[in-house]
Amino acid sequence: MNSRRFDFLLILPLAIFTLAFLILPLARLALEAGSGPQGLAGFFVILTEARFRNSLIVTLVLAVLTTVATLAVATVAAQTLANRQFPGRGLLLSMLTFPLAFPGVVVGFMIILFGGRLGLEGSMTKSLFGTNVVFAYSLLGLFLGYLYFSVPRVLLTILAAAEKLDPSLVEAARSLGASPFAIQRDVVLPALFPAMYSGGALCFATAMGAFGTAFTLATNVDVTPLLIYTEFTLATNASMAAAISIALGLITWAALAIARSRAMRDTKGS
Amino acid sequence: MRRQWTSVAGIVITALLTLFLVVPVLLSVYAGLTVNYARGMSAGFTFDWVRQVWGLYSDTVWRSLAVALLTLALTLLIGVPGAYALVRRGGRFARAVEEIVTLPVAVPGLALALALILSYGGAGAFRQSTLFVVVGHLLFTLPFMMRSVIAVLETIDWHTLDEGAASLGSPAWRRFVDVILPNVRPGIVAGALTVVTLSIGEFNLTWMMHTPMTKTLPVGLADAYASMRLEIASAYTLIFLIMVIPLLIGVQLVANLTEKRTQS
Numbered sequence: 001m002n003s004r005r006f007d008f009l010l011i012l013p014l015a016i017f018t019l020a021f022l023i024l025p026l027a028r029l030a031l032e033a034g035s036g037p038q039g040l041a042g043f044f045v046i047l048t049e050a051r052f053r054n055s056l057i058v059t060l061v062l063a064v065l066t067t068v069a070t071l072a073v074a075t076v077a078a079q080t081l082a083n084r085q086f087p088g089r090g091l092l093l094s095m096l097t098f099p100l101a102f103p104g105v106v107v108g109f110m111i112i113l114f115g116g117r118l119g120l121e122g123s124m125t126k127s128l129f130g131t132n133v134v135f136a137y138s139l140l141g142l143f144l145g146y147l148y149f150s151v152p153r154v155l156l157t158i159l160a161a162a163e164k165l166d167p168s169l170v171e172a173a174r175s176l177g178a179s180p181f182a183i184q185r186d187v188v189l190p191a192l193f194p195a196m197y198s199g200g201a202l203c204f205a206t207a208m209g210a211f212g213t214a215f216t217l218a219t220n221v222d223v224t225p226l227l228i229y230t231e232f233t234l235a236t237n238a239s240m241a242a243a244i245s246i247a248l249g250l251i252t253w254a255a256l257a258i259a260r261s262r263a264m265r266d267t268k269g270s
Numbered sequence: 271m272r273r274q275w276t277s278v279a280g281i282v283i284t285a286l287l288t289l290f291l292v293v294p295v296l297l298s299v300y301a302g303l304t305v306n307y308a309r310g311m312s313a314g315f316t317f318d319w320v321r322q323v324w325g326l327y328s329d330t331v332w333r334s335l336a337v338a339l340l341t342l343a344l345t346l347l348i349g350v351p352g353a354y355a356l357v358r359r360g361g362r363f364a365r366a367v368e369e370i371v372t373l374p375v376a377v378p379g380l381a382l383a384l385a386l387i388l389s390y391g392g393a394g395a396f397r398q399s400t401l402f403v404v405v406g407h408l409l410f411t412l413p414f415m416m417r418s419v420i421a422v423l424e425t426i427d428w429h430t431l432d433e434g435a436a437s438l439g440s441p442a443w444r445r446f447v448d449v450i451l452p453n454v455r456p457g458i459v460a461g462a463l464t465v466v467t468l469s470i471g472e473f474n475l476t477w478m479m480h481t482p483m484t485k486t487l488p489v490g491l492a493d494a495y496a497s498m499r500l501e502i503a504s505a506y507t508l509i510f511l512i513m514v515i516p517l518l519i520g521v522q523l524v525a526n527l528t529e530k531r532t533q534s
Contacts, residue, residue: 006354006442007355011367014352017412018371021405025385032388077287080280094522095292102512103473103488109495110294113301118308118500120297137292148294151287180276209378212473212488216495228380229478238388246380264433 029242036239045240046247052227056247057163059224062139063207067200073147074155074199075192082162097152104149104212111136111145111217137219145213150206154199161195194263201259205252224248297513302504319505323494327506330490331513337400337486338469341407345415345465348408350458353419357428368420372413379474382409387478400484406475411468415461422457428443455527463521470514487513 046052081093097105115136116123125133135141165188173183182232189196211225224244232241302320305313354373356364374382383406391397428450435445451458473488480489487510494503 003358003442004315007358010351010355010358010446013348013366014355014371017348017408020368021386021409022370022373024380025389026377028389029381029385073283073287075282076280080277082285090522092288094518095288098515098518099291101467101473101518103491103497105473105488105492106471106510109491109503109507110298112495113297113504115293120293121438139287144290148291151291186511201281205376209380211378211380215477216492220498225378225380225474228378228384232384232478238384241384242388245384246286249306249381252378253373256376257437 030246033240033243033246034239036237036243042239042243043246046224046244051222052224052244055222055224055227058221059208060251062143062146062221062223063204065143066150066207067204069143069147070150070154070203071158071200073197074151074158075196077151077155077190077191078158078162079188079203081165082165086138097156099148100152100156102149104145104210104214106212107145107149108213108216110148110211111141114144115141137217139219139221141217142214142221142223144206145217146210149201149210151215153206154203157199157202158192158195161192165191197259197263201256202252204255204259208248208252208255298504298507299511301500302506302508305500307500307504311440317433319501323502323506325508326327326502327487327490327494330485331509332489333400333485334470334487335511337404337407338466341411341469342462342465344404344408345412345461346458347413349412349461350419350451350454351446353416354423354428354446354454355425356416357420359415368416369415374409375413379410379472380478382406383475383478398481398483403476403479403484403486406479407469407472410472410475411465414464414468415458418464419454419457420463422454426453456524460521460524460528463517463524467514467517467521470510470517 028047033042034040036045038045041048046056077096081089099110104109113119115133115134117132117136119134119136122132122134125131135144169187170183173187178186210223211223213231214221214223214226215229225248228241228248229242231237301307303315303317304311305316305318356367386402386406386409387397390402396402431449431453432445435449436442441450472486473490473492476486476489477492480486485493491503491506491510494506498506
């Protein structure tokens with residue numbers, strides 16, 4: 001068998017599967033989006049109709065806030081954990097990363113246990129101040145839920161980069177009298193930037209598409225994935241749901257593509 | 271002494287982060303085993319909730335396992351040869367294919383599910399079967415298996431291995447099965463653990479794609495969170511944790527092993 005034919009046979013199952021279950025369905029989704037009562041204008045409905053536009057704005061703000069907060073916390077934690085040996089380090093790392101496997105619904109439930117009606121934080125404030133503070137079902141609860149599933153992913157990415165950073169560089173900067181902030185700005189963060197871009201982009205993309213957490217928390221905050229779901233199942237408006245899905249997909253894909261090209265440029269530059 | 275100030279702050283933030291991630295999990299385990307969560311510890315502990323959950327939802331546990339194993343088998347059949355072909359071809363074509371295959375990581379699960387339902391919703395028997403859910407999981411997990419195998423292929427000299435075996439007269443298929451596959455085993459094992467873990471936890475696609483007869487564990491969880499008392503929801507979560515934590519430990523063990531192997 002010649003090598004070309006062998007390569008063809010190797011890739012054939014992948015090609016058939018991708019064509020039948022990815023490319024054709026996505027094309028079908030695009031067709032559906034353009035076949036609503038508004039025709040091709042349906043694609044822009046996410047921008048023209050106030051209800052959809054507001055939902056997109058809330059989702060974008062939430063995703064950006066989540067990304068910024070996650071990057072900040074994960075960068076601090078990664079530097080604390082990198083190149084430091086102590087008993088129980090492996091266990092600590094597992095505890096910090098196991099929420100990776102939690103579906104969004106479980107994360108939502110974790111936030112309910114934290115700040116829901118019977119939650120830990122509620123009973124603590126009740127015994128301390130006499131009022132049961134419930135935040136799980138608000139925008140804050142949603143934000144904490146997004147933070148919960150974002151931190152483990154991003155932490156792993158940044159930790160891998162932080163462990164490659166030469167500690168003697170930081171030591172040298174310190175002995176030359178650089179302040180902690182100057183060390184961060186000039187030495188540590190530039191080395192972590194590629195990891196922060198790719199981790200941050202993945203975090204943003206996940207936050208934009210997250211559905212389970214908002215679904216469990218049953219908030220009155222209408223994030224876009226929740227809107228797609230209600231449009232499709234409750235309003236049985238498939239073309240509208242398809243149009244919003246495509247807009248959401250394009251935004252997340254673009255964010256990932258931009259971050260990847262920036263990360264590549266930074267790696268080449270240094 | 272500023273240096274100490276910053277590392278103390280780092281340790282405090284890391285500790286708070288750990289608490290934020292771990293405390294709710296412990297609360298959930300505790301709530302699943304208490305007689306009455308609202309009354310607290312004084313009411314005592316019981317396995318009754320776990321038993322009740324098993325009676326109500328054990329089918330979702332078995333289905334999730336079946337879906338995960340079937341998804342794994344298919345990612346191996348489709349993804350591993352595909353990954354090898356991409357590395358062999360290389361260049362712009364391989365990059366473009368990888369980009370397309372990786373799309374399901376970027377495109378929200380709901381959108382993919384919607385696309386699949388619009389395309390195959392009419393195919394009654396297929397739409398109703400567990401296989402439909404498996405296709406969704408396959409779409410979502412395939413990039414992880416391929417990435418993991420490609421990463422290993424890029425570190426080994428597959429070209430020399432393949433040529434060496436070819437010069438001994440081994441045909442292409444035998445070389446792939448006997449020479450290349452054993453050499454990419456770490457990548458396959460790491461990919462397999464990731465695929466199973468992701469499949470067991472997949473919700474976004476499954477929630478849209480499932481039928482009352484094809485509920486998986488996370489779908490059952492969503493159901494329990496919405497309609498059952500807190501103790502039952504927690505006991506169900508406990509069962510989920512028991513399924514997932516060994517897999518995660520496996521992922522970490524494999525990662526440590528390969529790290530040691532590359533260092534030595």
